[in-house]
Amino acid sequence: MSQDFSASWQYEVPTAGSRHLPPDAGYAKALTNQGYGFEVAVADLIDNSIDAGADKVVVHFLRDTERILSLLIVDNGHGMDDSALDAAMTVGHRRDYDDRALGMYGTGLKAASLSHADSLTVVSRTKRSRAAGRRLTAEGIADDFRCDTVDPSYAQDLVDCYDGIIEWQGTVVRWDLVRAFRTVTPGQSDQYLSRAISQLETHLGLYLHRFLSRGLALDIAVWDVSSGEGMLGEELDHIAVEALDPFGYKVPGRAQYPKKYTAPIEGVGDVQLTAHIWPAKSRQAGFRQIGSLNERQGFYFYRNDRLVQAGGWNNLRTPEGHLALARIEVDLPSHPNPVFSLDVKKEGVTVTPSFTAGVERAVDAAGHSFPAYLADAEAAYRDGAKRSEIVRKPVTAPGKGIDPKIKRVITEELPQKPGEDPIAFSWAPLPADRFFELNRDANTVLLNKSFREDFNDGRRGGANDAPVTKTLLYLLLEDCFGLGRWERGRQDRIDYWNTILLASVRTQRERRERGMD
Structure with missing residues (x-):
């Protein structure tokens, strides 16, 4: 006998019991194929750091001489104890968010991470609990949704590596077996990192610009683990991400706006x-x-x-x-x-x-x-299109070794030549009669390492040190890159610039030794 639904179609469908249906193993593949872009995935993890009350976050690339190895995101938020770690790493777990939280669905940590890495490790500590950690792997999820417990001594050692950030509490999210990193051929790591960091800096600076303007300290760093200096090695590059305000004009384009x-x-x-x-x-x-x-x-x-x-x-x-x-x-x-x-x-x-x-x-x-x-x-x-302006000559973009704040001003003031690798700056052992040399094949200005302390008040400099010297050299030397035939006149100019700059830095050293500066 047919049932008349005309009077009850709008009401809840009646049920006759329920069944527990655990996730199929194929869910793991869906979890790792959410379509997260690299920058979007990193930003999602930093949202978690902000929700945890962090005011310091570092995005940390680890590499050796040839390969990019791992990515870590470190914060000084309130951290997680064992039970909170278990909840955070449970696939399908949904927690409650307050109205001001950036998180929404409870899947970002797993989905964003496993979209790019086959291994996700989270190590954390709170003011009341010791360092603890959990690890998810794509293989473990596919088998039985297994989550590994990180050795407590390793968890503590990793937290200790970041004692400048994690003083009493904080979290480290670590990606290993990152699929994009494994596609980078030996010798191409520098170029890959330069592009990846530039895109990441732009994305984070834009999407988190309100937080950055209010004081969030967000850095991107690269360390070489093969240097033998501590657990994480030696810092090669360090960038402080600046707010990139899409409404940050100085004067509006029309009166009475916004x-x-x-x-x-x-x-x-x-x-x-x-x-x-x-x-x-x-x-x-x-x-x-x-x-x-x-x-x-x-x-x-x-x-x-x-x-x-x-x-x-x-x-x-x-x-x-x-x-x-x-x-x-x-x-x-x-x-x-x-x-x-x-x-x-x-x-x-x-x-x-x-x-x-x-x-x-x-x-x-x-x-x-x-x-x-x-x-x-x-x-x-239309009014702006009618106004004529001075056309400035395009330049090769500044690259690694110049502070990002300076690079941003240069790119705002001068149009960039398309398709050319940026001009990098690096300290290197050079003959005593050379202040700098050019490696035109690698688009790099090499500075004499023996003078480095003179530009850093006797202290060890960072990757973006000596900003005035590097900027002036960039403006002087930019047109020496991207050329075909190397003219004798250009070489003569390089030689006498070296002579004059050597005299300048030696004078500066003598004045400091006599206590005149």
Whole structure:
């Protein structure tokens, strides 16, 4: 006999019991194939550090002379004890998040890590517990969702290596058997790391810029474990990530901007939009160095101060060149709602049609409409296109050895030659009559190591030391790279620059020894 559903279709479907269905082993493959980009995965782990109250985070690459070995993310957050580690490493475990947390789904640590590495280790300590650790491997998950316990002595040794960060509490997340690292051929590690660190610095600087502006210390470091200096070796490079504000212009591109608009969104209520117009032809990093201008126009969504979408019109309109100066800041409601949904990787927001309908009806305090803002942004672009400007000669980009803050200013002020490796600076043993030499094959300026302490007040310098000297040499020597035939006149210039600089550094040394400086 057929059942009449016409009167009860809208009610809950009746059930007749339940079964426990454990995850299939194939779930492990799905977990490791979430489509996380490298920078997105690292940012997801740093979200966990911020949620743990960390104000210091280091992204740490370990390498030897030929290979990139491991990646570690170290923080000084409140840490985890044994039970918290078990929960964090349980596949499928979902914990509760408060309204201000950056975490959402409870899968980021495992999914982001195992998308790139076949082995994930987490070592942590709290103020009340000793260092402890757990390890997940792709093989162990595929077999029986096995989680290994890290030897306590190793856990303590690893924490001790980072005593400058983890003083009383903190966490180390370690990736081993990183699939991308294993594809790097011997001799190409420097080039790979240079590109990877540059992309990572840009992504973290952009998506975490509000936290960085408020004092989060986020560094990227490279250490050579083959040097024999301690458990982690010798530091080769160190970069302090700076905030890359997509609204960080000095002067707006149109008077009276930015403006705040109120959009009535059905299902959420009033949502505030802060509309910005960049100055035309800006060279600032927050405008030009975060991706193509067409991709970066439109909406910038934030969730709890964390950028989760950098540009895009979300079906309001299509990107086009005349709106390249238009960017709109939107802080998402902290509570769940039916209009905005964020993907698990936190790099895109999906909206319902009620959002675009509400934006089209948005007005500012004076009653000006959102379409009027778009018209102002387009007019600013057209006015800027009419203005002539001095065209500066492109240069080869500065590279390793120059402080990132200086590199950013150089790239803001000077256009870059496409397709050329950056000019790096390195201290090396050189003859006593040479202050510097050029390795044009490797695009590197070699500085005489015997003078290094003279530029660091007698202390051991870091990877980005002697910033004034390196910057001046970069400006002098940039046009000596990327050439075909090496002219005698250029060599003569290199020779007399060496002679003059040697006299300068020796004079500086003599003055310091006499106590005159």
